[in-house]
Amino acid sequence: xxxxxxxxxxxxxxxxxxxxxxxxxxxxxxxxxxxxxxxxxxxxxxxxxxxxxxxxxxxxxxxxxxxxxxxxxxxxxxxxxxxxxxxxxxxxxxxxxxxxxxxxxxxxxxxxxxxxxxxxxxxxxxxxxxxxxxxxxxxxxxxxxxxxxxxxxxxxxxxxxxxxxxxxxxxxxxxxxxxxxxxxxxxxxxxxxx
Amino acid sequence: xxxxxxxxxxxxxxxxxxxxxxxxxxxxxxxxxxxxxxxxxxxxxxxxxxxxxxxxxxxxxxxxxxxxxxxxxxxxxxxxxxxxxxxxxxxxxxxxxxxxxxxxxxxxxxxxxxxxxxxxxxxxxxxxxxxxxxxxxxxxxxxxxxxxxxxxxxxxxxxxxxxxxxxxxxxxxxxxxxxxxxxxxxxxxxxxxx
Numbered sequence: 001x002x003x004x005x006x007x008x009x010x011x012x013x014x015x016x017x018x019x020x021x022x023x024x025x026x027x028x029x030x031x032x033x034x035x036x037x038x039x040x041x042x043x044x045x046x047x048x049x050x051x052x053x054x055x056x057x058x059x060x061x062x063x064x065x066x067x068x069x070x071x072x073x074x075x076x077x078x079x080x081x082x083x084x085x086x087x088x089x090x091x092x093x094x095x096x097x098x099x100x101x102x103x104x105x106x107x108x109x110x111x112x113x114x115x116x117x118x119x120x121x122x123x124x125x126x127x128x129x130x131x132x133x134x135x136x137x138x139x140x141x142x143x144x145x146x147x148x149x150x151x152x153x154x155x156x157x158x159x160x161x162x163x164x165x166x167x168x169x170x171x172x173x174x175x176x177x178x179x180x181x182x183x184x185x186x187x188x189x190x191x192x193x194x
Numbered sequence: 195x196x197x198x199x200x201x202x203x204x205x206x207x208x209x210x211x212x213x214x215x216x217x218x219x220x221x222x223x224x225x226x227x228x229x230x231x232x233x234x235x236x237x238x239x240x241x242x243x244x245x246x247x248x249x250x251x252x253x254x255x256x257x258x259x260x261x262x263x264x265x266x267x268x269x270x271x272x273x274x275x276x277x278x279x280x281x282x283x284x285x286x287x288x289x290x291x292x293x294x295x296x297x298x299x300x301x302x303x304x305x306x307x308x309x310x311x312x313x314x315x316x317x318x319x320x321x322x323x324x325x326x327x328x329x330x331x332x333x334x335x336x337x338x339x340x341x342x343x344x345x346x347x348x349x350x351x352x353x354x355x356x357x358x359x360x361x362x363x364x365x366x367x368x369x370x371x372x373x374x375x376x377x378x379x380x381x382x383x384x385x386x387x388x
Contacts (some may be wrong), residue, residue, distance in 0.1 A: 002311060002336035009238045010335045010348060011262055011312045012355045013209050014231060037208060037231025039243045040322035044203045049233045068205055076372045080379030095382055117196060118205045128234035141204045142196035153361035154204060161206045163368060167347035169375040174357060175367030178270045185274030188289055
């Protein structure tokens with residue numbers, strides 16, 4: 001018997017992503033977002049949702065672009081900091097000792113020090129309520145060369161992305177490898193478990 | 195210097211969610227989805243993206259509802275299985291030895307055996323390309339009583355949700371606790387690291 005918890009945003013896991021933007025004056029800003037995910041394979045798209053009150057919201061609308069810088073677990077303090085301070089009040093890149101690199105493809109900066117970066121061109125704006133969902137077409141993914149694994153793709157065990165725990169407001173690391181897709185499921189058949 | 199990997203859906207982490215639906219004849223179905231996330235706090239909403247070719251896609255359009263059942267890492271074989279077989283070809287609940295429970299709030303079933311369940315009423319359909327994004331208003335969250343922690347919310351270390359690795363198509367568990375929000379970031383100030 002399951003217990004009812006109410007209408008709350010407790011689906012898990014959620015990511016720890018840093019949304020990079022330029023404001024109208026050209027200042028680079030970055031903020032932490034956990035409301036997001038991949039949303040389409042073709043064209044490749046991701047979605048991030050921001051409150052209208054955030055400084056980054058107006059920047060995305062103005063510049064029609066944003067980046068997602070994906071920090072590793074070693075950067076948890078910085079990831080938390082940029083989620084708790086507004087870009088209106090100071091230069092978060094400088095506070096973190098981070099470098100804002102202008103994307104060569106979209107009108108937005110990314111964090112040079114994080115392992116993995118996704119550059120997005122704004123495709124859709126969906127007004128959902130307190131949050132606006134920005135759907136960005138992924139125009140490139142960039143990774144530190146040392147983190148590239150098989151197929152030329154980033155090795156998640158080297159990227160070490162974080163997981164946000166909404167329920168108790170904490171950060172978690174990536175855990176153990178559990179199995180490969182299309183293999184571990186072969187234990188199940190239409191006759192039930194083998 | 196970062197290396198360009200191309201326009202690929204490699205933002206990470208992504209969830210392992212099981213989307214539950216009834217088809218037009220009333221048969222319960224469930225499929226694995228990694229393209230999703232929370233997308234609004236008020237009203238509380240999540241988004242999942244499915245290809246039009248999936249059996250679940252038509253079911254959501256017809257019933258205007260779906261659930262997200264969140265499996266624990268002990269259920270990785272079942273989670274993989276229900277992502278590799280179509281509901282057109284058989285009863286995936288039966289194959290997994292799972293029980294389809296009709297939601298008391300929306301016209302969709304959930305998996306009784308998973309630790310955490312989110313019930314959604316369809317709010318928006320966004321056609322993005324290969325995938326359709328379904329935005330569902332969260333009308334309730336249900337959890338096994340033994341997994342409830344502080345504040346009456348689920349304890350993520352007991353739920354043990356999985357992380358999907360798109361790059362190399364594997365499943366990972368939840369890792370170590372890294373820090374609390376609004377605390378660990380205090381190491382950073384506008385003068386730089388303390």
